[in-house]
Amino acid sequence: MSVSGVQGEERQDYSKAESAQIRARSRRLLGSLLSPLKPKLWLTAVAIVLSSAAQVAGPALIAYGIDQGIPALMKQDWFPVAFAGIAYLLTGLAGAFLIAAYIRLSARISQAVLIDLRTRVFLHTQKLSLEFHESYTSGRIISRQTSDLDAIRELMDEGLTMLVRGLMYMVFTGVMLVIVDAPSGLVLLASLVPLGILTRWFQVRSQSLFRRSRVASAKLIVQFVETMTGIRAVQAFRKQKRNEAEFGDLVEDYRDVNAKVLGLFAVYNPGMALIGNTAVAVTLVLGGFRVVDGSLGVGVLLAAVLYTKRFFDPMEDMAMFYNGYQSASSALEKISGVLEEEPSVPDPVKPVDLWNAEGHVRFDSVEFAYTKDRVILPRFDLEIPAGQTIALVGSTGAGKSTLAKLIARFYDPSDGVVTLDDISLADLHPKDLRRAIVMVTQEAYLFSGSVADNIALGKPDASFDEIVRAAMAVGAHEFIEGLPNGYDTDVNKRGGRVSAGQRQLISFARAFLANPAVLILDEATSSLDIPSERLVQEGLTKLLADRTAVIIAHRLSTVAIADRVLVMEHGRIVEDGSPAELIAGTGHFAALHAAWRDSLV
Structure with missing residues (x-):
């Protein structure tokens, strides 16, 4: 059904x-x-x-x-x-x-x-x-x-x-x-x-x-x-x-x-x-x-x-x-x-193990549509080398989040195949897939329990020292220490005791602790104020080091740390290059960057 x-x-x-x-x-x-x-x-x-x-x-x-x-x-x-x-x-x-x-x-x-x-x-x-x-x-x-x-x-x-x-x-x-x-x-x-x-x-x-x-x-x-x-x-x-x-x-x-x-x-x-x-x-x-x-x-x-x-x-x-x-x-x-509802993304019948993923992602003739008359991503190819940080930029509805969800295998493509280290995501063992690819969303959901418990979600058997190091790496340690009970503070239902920006810092710590080969940040810095964002930029540099990263962001300051920028419009990649190359050009990203720079004056 x-x-x-x-x-x-x-x-x-x-x-x-x-x-x-x-x-x-x-x-x-x-x-x-x-x-x-x-x-x-x-x-x-x-x-x-x-x-x-x-x-x-x-x-x-x-x-x-x-x-x-x-x-x-x-x-x-x-x-x-x-x-x-x-x-x-x-x-x-x-x-x-x-x-x-x-x-x-x-x-x-x-x-x-x-x-x-x-x-x-x-x-x-x-x-x-x-x-x-x-x-x-x-x-x-x-x-x-x-x-x-x-x-x-x-x-x-x-x-x-x-x-x-x-x-x-x-x-x-x-x-x-x-x-x-x-x-x-x-x-x-x-x-x-x-x-x-x-x-x-x-x-x-x-x-x-x-x-x-x-x-x-x-x-x-x-x-x-x-x-x-x-x-x-x-x-x-x-x-x-x-x-x-x-x-x-x-x-x-x-x-x-x-x-x-x-x-x-x-x-x-x-x-x-x-x-x-x-x-x-x-x-x-x-x-x-x-x-x-x-x-x-x-x-x-x-x-x-x-x-x-x-x-x-x-x-x-x-x-x-x-x-x-x-x-x-x-x-x-x-x-x-x-x-009787069947998962639209079923587990593989014969799963393939991938113990140590490198993070090489490839889209091979991929097309995605929610329904036959609603094609979100027309057929395209894309290769993301292991260790590369790419930024997805484009207007709302351009298909950025859909592309990211395909990498995380929240959806399967309607046609074509998405691979990780040359293994189709549809064949990859679920435990290896979830260990290799982590997605941090804009919502930054926190579960009832302590701050430490929420960070440890990325690695349930982590020691307290590992949890603290993860928080320090993304700049969350200082505000956590300032909470009534530090890392033992109960965040209350859905994280109601901490601010939206603090919830996102905790979610970054969670992702850092999980240590995935591929990290996806879907508007994950949107709730941070400017000081917090600058603090997180340092953490992000550490978080993204030696791993493949896909960043979806409207803030071009976040995009600046990327090795490569993909500009999407109507489900298609219309520009592809380094931030410096695209800024120097006359395309869509250059216009976005100029408008952003003028807004800061």
Whole structure:
């Protein structure tokens, strides 16, 4: 399935073929989750069947005690009454014990399934390519891990056992009613006709409403998460009122769809109760006439009435199960869609090792397009010798970042091949690729934890001395020492305790510690002020020494440290030369440099 296919999961209308495909996909996922748990599932099923049988035996024992025990008791024979009483107590105890057993077993099955599913979603979304994460919003991913998994948890914790137990209970109750009194069984059979019509009506109308409810819930979560994640932009652009209106519309939609669901229950539950009470009344009236003419015992009539009433007892629970089932089914559809998403940048089938990369990068007849009608990089060739520092310059949208992402293998080219030391990146072992090529982006993301932990991300087994040396090399040591706890200072969520420029210095230290053969800096100095940038220039000189480097920057002061400048326009390299050569010429870079120099006057 493509990313657009996953995004389509938020739709509410599907063709029959699409619905069948989605259901089949969900069943495959559920089967793979339950397959390792077959022994526990069988044991739970046995416990449910036996507990239902023990519970259903009660009315028959009461009938025996009344019709056989009371006459015998009048003859001073205590055995039938004692047998009925003791048997009733024992079946009650057995039923209680078995109910406790299957509740424990079903809880273990539920937790095992949820742990497996939650882990699969987390690990799989990590493996998916950048294309997926740029198209699938973080709020929707969070919705998969929270509300969707919660819906499945609720179904697994109570719903499935409720369904199986209810079905077994109804089957055993119906069978016992026929055994005890066949005519009363016919009354129950006749009541199944209106019950089936009512249930089908409820099922058809509720299915689309439950899906709408899940979609509305997901939209609420997405809106909330994205508002909180971008709270700085919200407050900076005074977007609170607009968010209030948008969130209000989503809440209203969620309320309306849930009100319609409750409206269905307002018809279904009373209708079901009416059918059940009618069946009980008919059984009682017809049985009463038979008791009067002596063809039916009072105990049997009582048992028949009890069985008829008990037959309908699980129906309300099963209606609630259907509510949970529809929510969980919709959630499972969305999760299965994410799990079937294939990485657009897959790991090689037969990876090639590259223990010590030199950093020679080559583009051989490379073309890249997001879609057929959206070509970003037309076919071109490029060679970057090992140890050379190149700067990519050009207007926004010229293709600089795309070229850098191809080197980092965040994307694969649509055609052609990108190689490192004459090995295609698509064939290179992932661990060697990530060790050899490191990209520092403009965002400079920091994870929760200490400054030292964030620097050590480039080399998890690094010693504290190595971390300090890396920070000193890029000019970050002084400000880190000035933090409340130095290198042990917690940077808080997303690095909120340090400034944007300081975050970038930490990311430079991280890259220095990783010691890659190829380093890509994508607008990585854009958040630095002039003093900080001058400080980092010295660190960059050390950072870029003896390694291949690709620098994307609008600041021409950063470009000056490059050995070679590539000017890009519309995905093509229009100028290629050293900074001095291009400045001396009359091309695009010379004009950019002149404009930059004039701005400093």
